[in-house]
Amino acid sequence: MSAAVIDGKSEAAKVVAEVTSQTAKLIADTGIVPGIAVVIVGEDPASQVYVRSKGKRALECGFHSVTHKLPEDTSEETLLALVDELNNDEVIHGILVQLPLPDHIDEGKIIQAVSPDKDVDGFHFINVGKLGTGELATAFVPCTPAGSMVLLRQALGKQDFSGLNAVVVGRSNIVGKPIANLLLGANATVTIAHSRTKDLPSVTRGADILVAAVGRSQMIKGDWVKPGAVVIDVGINRIPAPEKGEGKTRLVGDVDYDECAEAASAITPVPGGVGPMTIAMLMATTLIAACRKAGVEPPAF
Numbered sequence: 001m002s003a004a005v006i007d008g009k010s011e012a013a014k015v016v017a018e019v020t021s022q023t024a025k026l027i028a029d030t031g032i033v034p035g036i037a038v039v040i041v042g043e044d045p046a047s048q049v050y051v052r053s054k055g056k057r058a059l060e061c062g063f064h065s066v067t068h069k070l071p072e073d074t075s076e077e078t079l080l081a082l083v084d085e086l087n088n089d090e091v092i093h094g095i096l097v098q099l100p101l102p103d104h105i106d107e108g109k110i111i112q113a114v115s116p117d118k119d120v121d122g123f124h125f126i127n128v129g130k131l132g133t134g135e136l137a138t139a140f141v142p143c144t145p146a147g148s149m150v151l152l153r154q155a156l157g158k159q160d161f162s163g164l165n166a167v168v169v170g171r172s173n174i175v176g177k178p179i180a181n182l183l184l185g186a187n188a189t190v191t192i193a194h195s196r197t198k199d200l201p202s203v204t205r206g207a208d209i210l211v212a213a214v215g216r217s218q219m220i221k222g223d224w225v226k227p228g229a230v231v232i233d234v235g236i237n238r239i240p241a242p243e244k245g246e247g248k249t250r251l252v253g254d255v256d257y258d259e260c261a262e263a264a265s266a267i268t269p270v271p272g273g274v275g276p277m278t279i280a281m282l283m284a285t286t287l288i289a290a291c292r293k294a295g296v297e298p299p300a301f
């Protein structure tokens with residue numbers, strides 16, 4: 001079998017197009033312009049790239065977008081004061097504090113300081129709790145898990161995963177656990193595997209839906225995949241690529257793509273799979289936040 005490639009770029013473009021048209025409608029109907037504030041502390045190059053992309057995409061969607069770039073030595077107190085200001089800013093509906101933060105700032109404290117109504121990352125305890133208890137109508141769901149679900153629904157051609165076994169490899173709070181909760185919400189039978197799981201290949205071989213969120217390059221091999229499974233590779237790992245020239249690198253996922261594509265019925269590539277969905281879903285979530293504030297039924301993504 002050779003798997004269908006799940007095209008995250010084109011799915012992300014569809015989400016952004018829908019956000020753009022629904023934003024125009026919200027503005028026409030209510031005068032409310034969705035507003036997003038992105039806060040970055042320090043000079044981490046990867047974070048700078050993400051933040052620029054987020055700002056650019058927000059403007060494309062028709063949002064009001066502000067970026068606060070703070071120096072590396074910003075104090076926790078100053079950052080908390082900025083978050084408080086944004087919490088109280090009427091034109092801002094979504095706040096995203098780019099992680100990781102410098103070591104001298106308590107990340108957990110900052111995440112919990114963001115108003116749950118503006119927590120478009122879905123990391124606040126209130127939103128984590130809502131996702132965990134199935135209160136999806138008022139929760140904010142983390143963007144990468146939400147985007148992975150869009151790709152899965154598209155690949156499976158349905159919303160309801162009743163009768164399907166899903167295995168999520170990875171149990172982080174930002175990826176593994178929320179994806180597992182979303183799969184459970186879609187009626188899949190869910191197993192969460194992690195570094196202490198015994199005989200991982202035998203666990204993954206039972207999966208109709210296999211989600212890899214591990215952070216280990218090409219760890220999932222072809223014979224770990226049940227024939228016909230749908231494979232979602234969340235991993236983004238940079239490895240040396242001497243074939244491209246000395247010192248060059250390339251991105252790979254947590255899945256050995258060539259091997260797993262032989263067994264799977266559908267698979268996400270890296271890059272071009274889950275990655276593009278993350279920013280698209282951030283835009284969707286910000287629009288949802290603005291609709292809720294306006295008392296308008298938000299679109300479903």
Ligand code: NDP
Binds near residue numbers: 171195214215278
């Ligand atoms: P974390 O490091 O927070 O979590 C990794 C998880 O994988 C942990 O639960 C860990 O288990 C588990 N794990 C590690 N080694 C093994 C192993 N040998 N066997 C089984 N399980 C293992 O990573 P994240 O969840 O933040 O990210 C996962 C991947 O997703 C990374 O590659 C990251 O770059 C990528 N990512 C991609 C995004 C996107 O937009 N596409 C967004 C966010 C992340 P334990 O808990 O036992 O330690």
